[in-house]
Amino acid sequence: MDQDVLELYPDSGNKHALQGLYMGQVLEHPRRTQIPFIYSNFISSLDGRIAVPGPDRNSHQVPEAIANPRDWRLFQELAAQADLLITSARYFRQAAEQEAQAELPVGSGPEFDDLREWRIRQGLSPQPDIAVFSASLDIPVESIRLYEDRTLYLITGAMADTERLRHLVDSSHAQAITCGQNGHVDASVLRATLAELGYRRVYAIAGPAVLHTLIQGNALDRLYHTTAHCLLGGTRFDTFVWGAPLEPAFCMPLRAMYFDPHAPQGAGQTLAIYDR
Numbered sequence: 001m002d003q004d005v006l007e008l009y010p011d012s013g014n015k016h017a018l019q020g021l022y023m024g025q026v027l028e029h030p031r032r033t034q035i036p037f038i039y040s041n042f043i044s045s046l047d048g049r050i051a052v053p054g055p056d057r058n059s060h061q062v063p064e065a066i067a068n069p070r071d072w073r074l075f076q077e078l079a080a081q082a083d084l085l086i087t088s089a090r091y092f093r094q095a096a097e098q099e100a101q102a103e104l105p106v107g108s109g110p111e112f113d114d115l116r117e118w119r120i121r122q123g124l125s126p127q128p129d130i131a132v133f134s135a136s137l138d139i140p141v142e143s144i145r146l147y148e149d150r151t152l153y154l155i156t157g158a159m160a161d162t163e164r165l166r167h168l169v170d171s172s173h174a175q176a177i178t179c180g181q182n183g184h185v186d187a188s189v190l191r192a193t194l195a196e197l198g199y200r201r202v203y204a205i206a207g208p209a210v211l212h213t214l215i216q217g218n219a220l221d222r223l224y225h226t227t228a229h230c231l232l233g234g235t236r237f238d239t240f241v242w243g244a245p246l247e248p249a250f251c252m253p254l255r256a257m258y259f260d261p262h263a264p265q266g267a268g269q270t271l272a273i274y275d276r
């Protein structure tokens with residue numbers, strides 16, 4: 001963590017410590033005082049893979065060749081600034097099968113002590129709250145109960161299975177939010193719903209279907225993208241956005257870019273920030 005990254009844009013040539021690079025960026029954003037500022041983060045290979053089949057071939061995971069502690073540190077810094085995380089039912093299903101790659105951030109390990117302490121100093125709750133997107137409501141209740149220390153919302157569409165929803169709410173601390181008229185979440189009303197609940201910095205850490213939902217609902221303000229400089233190939237993989245074509249294309253101009261030559265080993269990575 002003590003090796004620098006090189007700024008490429010906007011002030012090419014500056015060096016920065018990796019640790020702390022993303023701290024303050026979200027908390028200081030001017031929009032956060034009125035309406036939720038919604039941001040996301042992905043690491044991909046040069047050929048755009050964010051996930052590939054895991055060892056059991058049934059579920060997908062972030063490719064081992066690109067996952068690295070320096071990117072993970074930045075992922076945690078972004079989570080440390082959030083008051084709400086958006087995740088998916090898939091994460092909770094994998095957690096119940098012990099297949100989820102990690103606990104929801106902010107990580108409880110000693111390497112993230114500074115981030116948890118930073119939240120307390122800022123007057124934030126010890127951990128961000130959680131919003132779970134699901135249409136199926138196929139969510140193991142025991143994996144929800146692991147997060148009893150945080151407010152947790154199940155966000156679904158109005159046509160979702162009411163019996164399943166009632167069961168989840170009655171047997172856990174989860175609260176239900178309906179967002180959209182059909183079975184799926186419609187993110188065009190999400191911002192207003194989260195604003196009413198008082199949320200201002202919302203970090204989407206789910207995958208391609210949730211990102212597509214957010215973009216379609218004009219509910220994505222910033223994208224952090226780490227590109228690990230290696231090619232993975234393969235025919236079964238996830239990329240950032242999955243869903244109907246986005247027409248017109250959702251344009252996100254570059255705001256900053258850094259080069260980190262230190263990870264993954266032998267490849268390096270670029271860290272880009274795109275904003276609306």
Ligand SMILES: NC(=O)c1ccc[n+]([C@@H]2O[C@H](COP(=O)([O-])OP(=O)(O)OC[C@H]3O[C@@H](n4cnc5c(N)ncnc54)[C@H](OP(=O)(O)O)[C@@H]3O)[C@@H](O)[C@H]2O)c1
Pocket residue numbers: 041042043044049050051052059060061062087088089090091133134135136137138155156157183184185186205206207208209210211213238
């Ligand atoms: N490399 C990276 O930076 C990165 C980042 C994030 C994720 N990933 C990986 O990407 C893979 C896919 O992640 P994921 O499955 O969490 O991603 P996802 O495709 O965004 O989420 C899938 C689940 O979220 C729910 N969902 C999505 N859109 C919805 C909508 N509009 N309304 C209601 N529910 C909705 C659905 O749950 P139901 O089936 O219950 O309806 C769906 O099965 C995983 O392997 C993950 O590890 C990689």
